Structure formats: C-alpha cells, structure tokens
Amino acid sequence: DPKIIQKPKYLVAVTGSEKILICEQYLGHNAMYWYRQSAKKPLEFMFSYSYQKLMDNQTASSRFQPQSSKKNHLDLQITALKPDDSATYFCASSQDRGVSNERLFFGHGTKLSVL
C-alpha cells in the first residue's frame, strides 16, 4: 500500500488555468515537502512544511501556493498555469524537518502537462 498518495497521477491543463495537486501521507510524519522535476532537470526542492507551517520556500513564483488543511496533507495550488510549469511534482515526507541526514519518503508524483 502506498504510504504517500498523490492525486491525480496525470494532469493536463490549459495555459492560464488553475490546478490543485493533492498529497496525503500516512506515515505519521511531521514534515512534508514538494519537489519538482522538469524535463532535463534534476529534482528541485520547492517547499517544506513542518507541523502544518510553511518553513522553507525556494519557489520564486507566488503562483505556487502550498496548502495544509491537516497535518498529513500538503496540497499544491498552481494558478495562472504556464507551459513551463509542465513537470512531475513529487510530494515527500520525513519524520521531522531540519534534522540532518534524515531520509525522505516520496509519492509517485503528479505529471502535469500545460498546453
């Protein structure tokens, strides 16, 4: 059983629209993250949350807004979508944030294509 659930697996959107990527983790972890992998680029850190509070934001654009309604949820709202936003978005979690050398657990990713 997957412990980190991301929905949907695939998402096609039109330029200018808004989408929400869903992430739920059932590992009892306190920290959650979003990473993005664009074509020909490595996984790139976007956000980290700890106990439902935003801790780190490495995303320049305010069009990307994480939302945490519950401790084990971290959704990602993307507004005014652009073709450059096309990527696979990975949700991850760890027991705690900011702890050195802690391993991350990843979801399967949501592959977003913006036309």
Next chain:
Amino acid sequence: AQSVDQPDAHVTLYEGASLELRCSYSYSAAPYLFWYVQYPGQSLQFLLKYITGDAVVKGTKGFEAEFRKSNSSFNLKKSPAHWSDSAKYFCALEGFITGNTRKLIFGLGTTLQVQP
C-alpha cells in the same frame, strides 16, 4: 555552490556483471550523501546514505557506496547485478538553504538497464 553530477544518463550491462554508477558533488562543508532508486512504476526509495565514518556504506538490496573525499565522489556499486536492479538511480546531497534549514540536492539520475 552546491551541486551533484551524475555523468552517465544511461548504463547498460549484463546480469552477473559488476555495476558502478558514478556520482560527484560540489559542497564546501562535510557532505551528507544519499542514493535513491526509482523502480519502474514506483516512487523514489531510499537506498543508502553516508554521514561520517567508514567510507564504504552498505544499503538495501546488496548495494554499497564509497565516499571519496579526494575526488568528491560517491559511487554506487553492486556485484553481481541482477535484472531486477533495472531502475533509475539518483544521487543526492544534503545542502543548506539558510541557517540550519536543509534540502536535498539531486543529480539528474542514471537509468540502469540490466540485461538477462
């Protein structure tokens, strides 16, 4: 600058051969290094990590990695390779964002194909 380089996008070998996937890093302080693996249709999974101590670290599924400070490398090894090892492998460095905030910095990954 903090970065990870995996120079080989694809590696193909036959079952029974020894595998070595290359990873080099750039980091000004003592590095924390990781390998993650993504099997087809699955999410990224932790394989092993180097924090300090012995240069050779052992992970799951018979993998090990050797940390070499002299050339800033952290290569992943396994012998013999099995067809089930076919996957994409990611090397990662734990780096700072600000203060004591850390993040994983990934390489582009190496797709390994082990032929029967």
